[in-house]
Every structure is written in C-alpha cells, then in structure tokens.
Amino acid sequence: MANTLTNLIPDLYEALDVVSRELTGFIPAVSRNSSIERAALNETVRIPVTPSASSADNTAGVNAPDTGDQTIDNVSVSITKSKHVAVRWNGEETKGLQNAGTFSSIQAQRFYQGMRTLVNEIETDLWTEAYQSSSRAYGTAGTTPFGTAADMSDFAGVMRILEENGAPKTDLQLVLGHAAVANLRGKQSGLFKVNEAGSADMLRNGMTDRVMGMALRHSDAVSLHTKGTGASYLLNDASSAVGDTTIAADGGSGTILAGDIVTFAGTTDKYVVNTALSSGSFVIGKPGLVAAETDNDAITVGNNYTANVAFDRSAIVLATRAPAMPNGGDMADDAMMLVDDRTGLAFEIAVYRQFLQVVYHVRLAWGFKVIKEAHVATLLG
Template sequence: MANTLTGLVPTIYTALDVVSREQIGFIPNVNRDATAQSGAVGQTVRSPIVPAASLEDITAGATPADSGDQTIGYADVTITKSKAYPIRWTGEEQLSVSQFGQYNTILADQFAQGFRTIANAVETDLAAMAKTRASRAYGTAGTTPFTTAGDLSDLAEINRILDDNGAPATGRVMVLNSAARAKLEGKHSELFKVNESGDAGAMLRQRQMRQLQGFTMGYSAGLVQHVKGAASGQLINGAEAAGQTTLTLDTITVNTTGIKAGDIITHASDSANKYVVNTGLAATAGDIVIGNPGLIIGAADNDAVSIGNSYTPNIAFTQNAFVLAARVPAMPQGGDSADDVMLVTDPISGLVFQVAMYRQYRRVKIEIGLAWGVAGVKSEHAATLLG
C-alpha cells in the first residue's frame, strides 16, 4: 500500500492543533476503557468496578484470617456509533483552487471541521449521559448559578455532596454550561484579580481557569436544557429505607413523558435532598432508580414524590464516574480499498482518529473516522449543579 498520506501530515496536525485547544469539557476528563478496542459496534464491553471492603481486626495466630474475597462488579459499555466525516475532491476542483494557493488552506479547514464535528458528537453523548447518571443535585432549576459576586457557595455545596458520597477529594472536574460560565466570568472579579486569584492574568486576558475549589474547570456546549417529565400524583408504594436506590411508585398520572431519566425529585419526608433519576418510568406505576448512594433520608409509605422543574445542568464528577469507550472504526482483515490509512492522536482529549484515503475515478475521498460509546458507572461520584 502506497504511503499517500505522508504529504498531508503537516496539514492534518495543523487542523488538529486548532481543535485540541477547544476540547476542555467531558472528553479529556472521563475514564477511558481500553478493552473497548476489541468491541464491535453494538457489542457490550464490561468495565470492572472494585467494591468497597470492610476492615478486619488483626489477630495474631498461626495463619492469617481466611478473608479477602471480593465480588468484582461491572458496568456495561456499548460501542453504539461508528462515524466518518467525508472530504472529497475532484481533479478539476483541486486545479481551480491550487492556482490561487488555497488548496492546503481549505483542506486544513476541512480537517479541522472533521475533527471538531466528531469530537462534538462524542462530547454531546457524554453530556446527555452524564445528566442521567448523577447522584444528587443542588441549586434552583431555571436559575443560573454564580449570580452573586464573591459567592462561590454553589461550588462548595456540590463539593459537599461529593464529600458526603465518599468521592475522592482529588481529580474532581466541574463542567459548566455557557450561561454558568458567563456568570462566573462576569460576576466574580476575585477570579481575575491577580492578588486574589494567584493567577497571573490567565482568566482576565486568556479566559482560562484551570482550578477552582478543587475542581478542574471545563465547559461544554453539549449541556443543554433538560425538559422534565410531566407525570403527577406519584406516591411511594411502601416505605423505602435510607440507602435505597429503587423506589416503587403508585397512583401515577402520566402523559407521554412520564418520569424521565435526568429528572430531579424530592419526597415528602425529605425536601432538602434533590435526587437524580437514573432510570425513569413511563407506566402508571412501577419502579424508578435514583443514583447511588440512594436516599439520604428514608421515605414513608404514600409519601408524595415531586418532580423538579426543567433545568440546564452543570456536572461535577471524578474521572471514574463516567466511561468513554473509543476506538478507530474496524477494517476487515487484509484491509479494504483504502490507498492509505493513518492514525492521528489528539494529545489533549486522547481521542485517536482514523484518517483513510480512497482514490476513485478522477477524484479522491478522505474519511476521518471514530467509533465510540459512553456509560455512567459510579453515580455516587457525580453531582448536578442546576441552572
């Protein structure tokens, strides 16, 4: 196979460098599952989860205690998408722009759009999944956080949820939507004053904020409004103890939306804690599932369950809360009709793109490809800041 892509390497990496600077949301900060390299589209790959273990007393004796066995849990991750961004040129088209020296410039822009389009699709999938795999929420639905100058209690309260859930204190990430980012940048002068922030003007001059209250800060256009389910009249069917994640409901009045994954609920015995629905309910009665660690305060039989208003999420999490399974699209054994194939690694996001060139009759086609799937595996290490 001729190495026909070699001459395009500078153009490809110039385009990738532009896009890499934009990837500051979910993609670089979630866990990457290497076992997905062997998974076909539609095939489930199991990502292992090691459970918490109990301490034991140390007792001197001839042999150590017969203990230490664990049941290793897992979360299913499925490669759901295999996509390519196509670029095609005829000889006449190349000739028409080459005489003005524009071919390489246009091609670099096409590569940039290809990398950007695929990365945005992955980011959107991660954002849509993340809002349905958090534990609890803080804030007021429909009200953008960080509106009060000098008050970062929104971050403090989200940290409190993660602390109470036992999430690691290191490696925390906060991904904001555009409205929350605007308030943080516009209202909080303490973040761009060098004498207060300790940063030499990065926020003021370059719009960069790397760390804030233990969070690596990220931003995502994939965080869009969640429209709540329209069920009403739902009651707890039988008492539910603290720690319970599956809640049985009865006497529900539903329309086409019911109770949706991502809805925020409270119950009559606990109006303070806002729970994130991980698995919803479309029927008139049945079970919903909230994120781990479940109910903080138990619910009594016939407690009314209220669905919070529609909101735009901001998501806080640790790396092991979410999994991105990503690989290059599979080629048949022996290859296909591509004249050349190369892999391009984004050093920021870690995504590995496949670039394949196909020579056709008086034209050439280039494909930028990626296959991926996403999953939430540890809801107790994720929380939602409502907006």
C-alpha cells in the same frame, strides 16, 4: 499506493490546530480504559466495581474468623459508535479551486469540520451520559449558578454531594456551560485577583486551575434538559430505606425521564433519575436514598434546567480507537493516524480513489460509560 496522504499532512495539521481549540470540557476530564479500546463494536467489557467493606470486632479465639468474602460488582461498557465524516472531491472541482488558489485552504476547512463533528458528538455523548447518570443535584433549576458576587455556595454545595458520597478528592472535575462561566467571569472577581486566587490564570487565560479541589472546565455541550410530563405521582413502597435506588410510583400520570430531578415530600434532597419511569418504577443514581421515605409521599418532578456536572475523573470512562479493519484491510489506498494532543483523540484519515473522484474519511470509534454514579453530581442552572 503508498504514502498518498503525505502531501495532505500540512492541511490536516492546520485543521487539527483549529479543532483542538473547541470548548471540550468532558473529553480531557474523563478517564481512558485500554481494555475497552480492544473490544469490537458492541462487544461488552465488564469493569469490576469493588463495594464498600464492613469492619468486625476483634475477638480472641482458636481460629481466625471466617470472614472477608465480597461479591464484586461490575459495570458493562462497550464501543457503541463507529463513525466517519466524508470529504470528497471530483477532478473538475479540484481543478477549479486550484486555479482560484483556494483548494488547499478549503480542503483544510473541510477536514476541520469533519474532526469538529466527531469531537462535538463525543463531547455531547459524555455530557448526556454524565448528567443522566448523576447521583444528586444542587442548586435551583432555571437559575444560573455563581450569580451572587463572592458567594461560593454553588461550589460548596456540589462538592458536599461528592464528599458525602465518598468520591476521591485527588482529581475532581467541574464542567460548566456558557452561562455559568459567564457568571464566574462577571461576578466572581475574587477568582481574578492574583493575591486572592494565588494564580493569574483566570485573569490572563480565562480559566483557573482548581477551585475547592475541582478543575474548572468549559463545554459547548452543556445545555438544557427538558423534564418529563410526570405529575401527581406518589411513592408506592411501604418500606423504602436508605440506599434504595429503585423507586416505585403510582397515582400520577405522564413521563419521568432519565435526567429529571425528583424530590420526595418531607425531605429536600434532589435525586437524579437514571432510568426513566417504566412499569411503575424508576431508578435514581447510586448511592440512592439518603433518608428513608414513607409510602404515599408525594413525588415532585423538578423544572427544566441546564446540567453542569461535577465528578471524579475515574467515575466516567471513554475509549476511542480507529474503526476495526478486516484481515487484509479494505479498499483504502492509504490511512494514517492524527493525534490531538489536547483531547488525546486519535483520528484515522483514510483515502479511497474512485472513478474521476477521490474521497477521504475522517473516522473514529468510541464508547463511554459512567461506572460510578455516586461520584457524579449535578449543578443546576
């Protein structure tokens, strides 16, 4: 049956108009990769990552120097999720709601909830991937940033990490949770003054364009990270050096989890654990240690915190597509794509006619990955 979804288009766009106004800070802030979109579910796509280069002295000679080779690294990314939300009606339910004059509005709300469910799951996936793959952190765990009027230290602190790590400055993002945004609105009056901010965006629309080169975004997904139980661990490495990411630890007990903040005795840098403690070691985010550490230095696991995240757009990739169909298609009577202009997400809506009932699927497949940990930093809250 062709065009069985045509009469639903007004309901679908009514639902889309609502869902596009959810607080999605990460989805519009990350980059998209079309090569990943072409992959099958769980099929690996390797994205090349070029390492830093080194210079050499120019020395006159008969032949050109035999230099210039590099080993190009890569990051594996795949479409890891393919999900749908079902909206099902039977004939009696439909007739009763039509008689009451509420069927169309309720159906639109159910489609809205379906799209909202998928959007929120993608947003949470991106937040989790971002903060658990971060390089270092700035701020105090348990203290919401921007709490002191006219103090821009939190912007400057997280920006410094990105600058020290060599992140490009052309498209930086800062995604904040509710508490941090509330402090911006309540305490940072300079951002609301048109003569100081240079724009009326914060005053009129509640958000700014950029602060210190970072686009400010607000996300429902930003929430609390609960630390592991690890305590009394010591560094178990007599030759730890600048740039090391694998940290050997012994002498303690309990867990050190991905996303935990660790510090080492004698230095103040706050490193983000990317891979949990296992078999005597854990992994911190690249570029790794910024100062050499000493064997048996105490390792301290920081407190619980809310993970606001700053990053360069190209550091995180997201790929979305409709779920793949077999040759000849499946049992759907009709299917259509519905694109949300704000987030760029394209939902597939499919209808399946059954015995005395009909079911609609709101569905999407997606994959995500931090491909440059050095260009991601955490702002503790």
